Amino acid sequence: MSLLDVKNLTLQFKTDEGLITAVDDVSFSLNKGEVLGLVGESGSGKSVTAKALMKLNASNVVYGDNSQITLNVEGQAVDVMALRRPRDLRVVRGGAISMIFQEPMASFAPAISIGKQMVEQLLIHTDLSKAQAKELSIEMLDRVGITEPATRFNQYAFEMSGGMRQRAMIAMALSTKPKLLIADEPTTALDVTIQAQVIDLMKDLVAEFQMGIIFITHDLGVVAQTADKVAVMYLGRIMEQGPVRDVIRTPAHAYTRGLLNALPKLDDLDAPLMPIPGDIPSPLERPSGCVFHPRNPELRPGSRYEVERPPLTEVRPGHFAALFPEDVAGES
Amino acid sequence: MSEPLIKTQDLRVEFPIGGGVFNRRVMTAVDGVSLEIPKGSFFGVVGESGSGKTTLGRALLNAVPIASGSAHYDDGELQLDLANMSPKELKAYRRRAQLIFQDPYAALSPRMTVRDIIAEPIEIMKLTKSRAETDDRVREIAAKCRLNLEHLRRFPHAFSGGQRQRISIARALACGPQFVVADEAVAALDVSIQADILNLLKSLQRDLGLTFMFISHDLSVVAHTCDHVAVMYRGKIVESAPTRELFANPRHAYTQKLLSAIPSLEIAD
Numbered sequence A: 001m002s003l004l005d006v007k008n009l010t011l012q013f014k015t016d017e018g019l020i021t022a023v024d025d026v027s028f029s030l031n032k033g034e035v036l037g038l039v040g041e042s043g044s045g046k047s048v049t050a051k052a053l054m055k056l057n058a059s060n061v062v063y064g065d066n067s068q069i070t071l072n073v074e075g076q077a078v079d080v081m082a083l084r085r086p087r088d089l090r091v092v093r094g095g096a097i098s099m100i101f102q103e104p105m106a107s108f109a110p111a112i113s114i115g116k117q118m119v120e121q122l123l124i125h126t127d128l129s130k131a132q133a134k135e136l137s138i139e140m141l142d143r144v145g146i147t148e149p150a151t152r153f154n155q156y157a158f159e160m161s162g163g164m165r166q167r168a169m170i171a172m173a174l175s176t177k178p179k180l181l182i183a184d185e186p187t188t189a190l191d192v193t194i195q196a197q198v199i200d201l202m203k204d205l206v207a208e209f210q211m212g213i214i215f216i217t218h219d220l221g222v223v224a225q226t227a228d229k230v231a232v233m234y235l236g237r238i239m240e241q242g243p244v245r246d247v248i249r250t251p252a253h254a255y256t257r258g259l260l261n262a263l264p265k266l267d268d269l270d271a272p273l274m275p276i277p278g279d280i281p282s283p284l285e286r287p288s289g290c291v292f293h294p295r296n297p298e299l300r301p302g303s304r305y306e307v308e309r310p311p312l313t314e315v316r317p318g319h320f321a322a323l324f325p326e327d328v329a330g331e332s
Numbered sequence B: 001m002s003e004p005l006i007k008t009q010d011l012r013v014e015f016p017i018g019g020g021v022f023n024r025r026v027m028t029a030v031d032g033v034s035l036e037i038p039k040g041s042f043f044g045v046v047g048e049s050g051s052g053k054t055t056l057g058r059a060l061l062n063a064v065p066i067a068s069g070s071a072h073y074d075d076g077e078l079q080l081d082l083a084n085m086s087p088k089e090l091k092a093y094r095r096r097a098q099l100i101f102q103d104p105y106a107a108l109s110p111r112m113t114v115r116d117i118i119a120e121p122i123e124i125m126k127l128t129k130s131r132a133e134t135d136d137r138v139r140e141i142a143a144k145c146r147l148n149l150e151h152l153r154r155f156p157h158a159f160s161g162g163q164r165q166r167i168s169i170a171r172a173l174a175c176g177p178q179f180v181v182a183d184e185a186v187a188a189l190d191v192s193i194q195a196d197i198l199n200l201l202k203s204l205q206r207d208l209g210l211t212f213m214f215i216s217h218d219l220s221v222v223a224h225t226c227d228h229v230a231v232m233y234r235g236k237i238v239e240s241a242p243t244r245e246l247f248a249n250p251r252h253a254y255t256q257k258l259l260s261a262i263p264s265l266e267i268a269d
């Protein structure tokens, strides 16, 4: 049985200017001990998808009727969409699921020390005593590479550098040993050496506790090094999905190829930086057909993708792409 | 090489630690930094987390006090001693030196239209005489940052992250600065938008002669954009060289470690 099943997730926001579709019929699943990488350009719906798993989206959110999120923990299937009462929601908020948020500054209360916040969260979600919680918190700060963890434990978020704040947040999220960890751009403020250390720590915890991880990042290098499988999103749709090696070595969708192409190359410093051409449309102006078609350099004018939405078609075993079957057959 | 726009000598910045009023201890975040940022350059600062990059940038923008040492600014027209400025000089400097934030979400007020966000610094500094003149200026800058002019009446939430980052760049450029500190300005952006924004910043450097201090932990980005790179470690600059030289021949152990740890797309079988 998988740890998490997301089926037909559709998510919109009510705004003054109209209804914004942020996620459009997305399905994926995650097993225990598995790492799923979620990538895609800004605004593609990665964060709001992740927040839906904890029902943490802003109050102007509207979920589609067919949206289904099932979390299987300790032999029980939790229907996340049906959770309403705060005490039921606690299961997915910091209990079975922990989230590392994209903005570290926003996740710590400014007037309470980092350590106090870590301890409070452990007292709520575990059976540890206060002394044990403090000891574990300092140990976790140490494991994410924060020097003098006992001193840092007493500091406030504003007293830490950007990277330290991010690591403190990772330490806090991991300390409760959740069944599912959602890490939203957890390493953007970290240099490569510390990033490698944090990634190793996450891998250790996956092996130790069979934790499942959803790793949201724009860094395909990080995805290649951490994830077992990857889903590539654009404007609320999954464009490509499959085993990480397969997707990165032989991307089937033009969008995935565009993302790979945009990575700066270290072996040729004169090579120009190559963004995917065109702008991401405003969420109020969703393109018809395949949402990526206006920016897809590989399509001819009048192509089927301008009007019809392509299904997720299996390209290789377990590897799917938003392509019409006739565009898949030719590939090997 | 051209004249330095910014020149520091033995610059130090300290923060008090551990509450007590009587036994005040301090930690030295920037510890004797001497550097020269040539006018018109794209000057990269890399280094370990907590090494003092942000603090150095904030000290040069007069956002944290300088404990000792000196820092000077000279754009040919205006010469300033950054450690000792009169209120009038500080006002002049605020116009010339700007910060681009890492986080475009937090930096933009959700209740202001894009036009008002870009116009705010112009209005606060009273750089124009009429609303029409402000509007002209906003449109000119927005076009330079390749923002759609029809979108100026919208609120930030209707924009994607990359467009929002362009809005915050337009805002930083609105008052016509000479010196821009970009602190992890592209870290939160996906690779495609990152490439787009970097191309934009480089064109501003070329066309307007702006000087950038580009703080980043991403070496491949730095390699592609900066003319010169300084490596910080524990509050000090441990290595400083033209980009090519630094990447071809890293001397300091920390630089070597950084270069060897870049995650690659290669996946072991």
Ligand SMILES: Nc1ncnc2c1ncn2[C@@H]1O[C@H](COP(=O)(O)OP(=O)(O)OP(=O)(O)O)[C@@H](O)[C@H]1O
Residues within 6 Å of the ligand: A013, A014, A015, A020, A021, A022, A040, A041, A042, A043, A044, A045, A046, A047, A048, A049, A058, A060, A102, A283, B157, B158, B159, B160, B161, B190
């Ligand atoms: N409360 C809200 N009201 C209106 N629109 C919203 C709200 N929250 C998110 N959105 C919109 O939903 C879309 C998806 O946002 P999301 O934050 O998931 O993007 P993302 O893929 O995480 O991007 P990034 O890489 O920039 O973090 C965006 O267009 C965003 O503007």
Ligand SMILES: Nc1ncnc2c1ncn2[C@@H]1O[C@H](COP(=O)(O)OP(=O)(O)OP(=O)(O)O)[C@@H](O)[C@H]1O
Residues within 6 Å of the ligand: A158, A159, A160, A161, A162, A163, A164, A189, B015, B016, B029, B047, B048, B049, B050, B051, B052, B053, B054, B055, B056, B217
């Ligand atoms: N307001 C403050 N009060 C106390 N200490 C501070 C404050 N601001 C920064 N520091 C400390 O100064 C040191 C340098 O921090 P700084 O933010 O400059 O690092 P950085 O090089 O930008 O790191 P990162 O890459 O993680 O952003 C850190 O030890 C940090 O804890």
Ligand SMILES: [Mg+2]
Residues within 6 Å of the ligand: A046, A047, A048, A102, A184
């Ligand atoms: Mg996000």
Ligand SMILES: [Mg+2]
Residues within 6 Å of the ligand: A161, A162, A163, B053, B054, B055
């Ligand atoms: Mg910093």
